[in-house]
Amino acid sequence: MSEDILIARNLVKTYTQRSGRFGFGSTEVKALNDVSINLRTGTTLAVVGESGSGKSTLARCLLQLQPLDSGEVLFQGQDLANLQPAVLRGMRKNLQMVFQDPFASLNPRMRVGEIVGEGLLIHGLGSAAEQEKKVIAMLKRVGLTESDMQKYPHEFSGGQRQRIGIARALVLHPQVVVCDEPVSALDVSIQAQILLLLKELQQEMALSYIFISHDLRVVRHIADDIVVMYHGQVVEQGKVADIYAAPEHAYTQNLLAAIPGKTMLGKKVVNG
């Protein structure tokens, strides 16, 4: 059974940018130009492309954090773009996000317990005692401890903060999680920990991921399907293994050729 849990059809999003030295002119930038994707239930869909290609705009538009110009986003058959705000708010617990910068995405004035538990509070899930139980269980699951609830984000390292961000997203038991470059700010050793954690959690909680990244090694490791974006358009999509083996579009070929250290860092090195 591999139904699509999230389907986006013909998304268009245009930004108006000031141009010229003093910003007197204006130009339209098509951040999303007729983008259609589908996310299969329980799988990971990677979105790759260079900066400015529209990957993060796509993420925000899928979650309705930004209004679309046109197009529809179907989640379980419902078009999110046309929902009443109150209904949409209720839906949000099913669609969560993990952000890139673990330093900027956690409120420095809130304790970790409050950060992770805020979603439960907002959606009114369970009594206070139940909520606390859930928060503790989630923190433990991502590799933190119960006592960490009382601490503030600045007391944690980058990797630990990213664990807090993951706990915050997953405590609501969402079905779709959008990860916007979740490991690009981390050291390679910490990156491996977080990638493995995301994979384990995907299995345990039957999550579907949209994984935004510019690191093609990481994508190869974690994703099932891939969407390659260039200037706001999808230039190629399909199964990761197929596209890495035989990229068709010239841009995809360039992108794959640019992976640093392809020859030296093959699998042989690993066994050494």
Added chain:
Amino acid sequence: MIVDLQATQPKLQPPLLELQHLSISPKKMPARLLVDDVSFSIEVGKTTCVVGESGSGKSLTALAVMGLLSKQLLLNGGKVMFNDAEKGVIDLTQLNDENLRKLRGDKIAMIFQEPMTSLNPVLTVGYQIGESLTTHLGLKGERLKNKISNLLEMVGIPAGRAHSYPDELSGGQRQRVMIAMSIACEPSLLIADEPTTALDVTVQAQILELLNDLKTRMNMGMLFITHDFGVVADIADNVVVMFRGKIVESGSREQVLGNPQHPYTKALLACVPDAEGEKLLKPIDYAWLADEKLEAIADEAIHE
């Protein structure tokens, strides 16, 4: 297990740069070594990559070579021997500010990570490239203009962009401008601190190719700081692996990447995903690398 190849082979030429037992600590806590007894060398026209996680001391090492350490920090012993083509071998740590300033941007140049923040936004890129040419070589007028045009073309930017301001250029172009600035006086040593980390992967590949090309053309030695093993594989001749201020392994690129000996190097390489997706990632077990064992591990540093 230290094999000193240099002792067994006759040396033809002193290395371009040789760090000898370099140690750095905070001024207030001289006992806490941030960089601990670091020694390695860079040959003329070769690239040495220093890799490590954040906090391993790789950037501090680079800054110490340039004499750019923060005032809060203390150079706690060690020498930085630089082989100047004219003056012979000199210890950079013993130079006064004025003499050091004469070397910087002339014989020794540096590229930083953030091309956005290291260029002055209110000066044209042509002017910024020309600054070191005027200071060190005394170029003026038409000759200066020609040299700036040449440099821009060398790094793949149309000469007409000399009149552009940094905000009118893309990230990759800004990093190219930085490179043009740094190679203006044909340095014999280029220090690059994560020069491609902020760039897209396709742009990164272009910049690495450019640096490699310039290295060969100008016979320039490079000290290249990075945390990306992919970049190391593409650009290094020699590799130095640092962990918590100490060197744990050093040797040729083939040696360190292809046949790592030290447990930390092996563990770090096991975290790097491959491009074929066949590798199982294995995160570093930091408990295993806990402090007591670490001492033993670091004392067993492997040099080939």
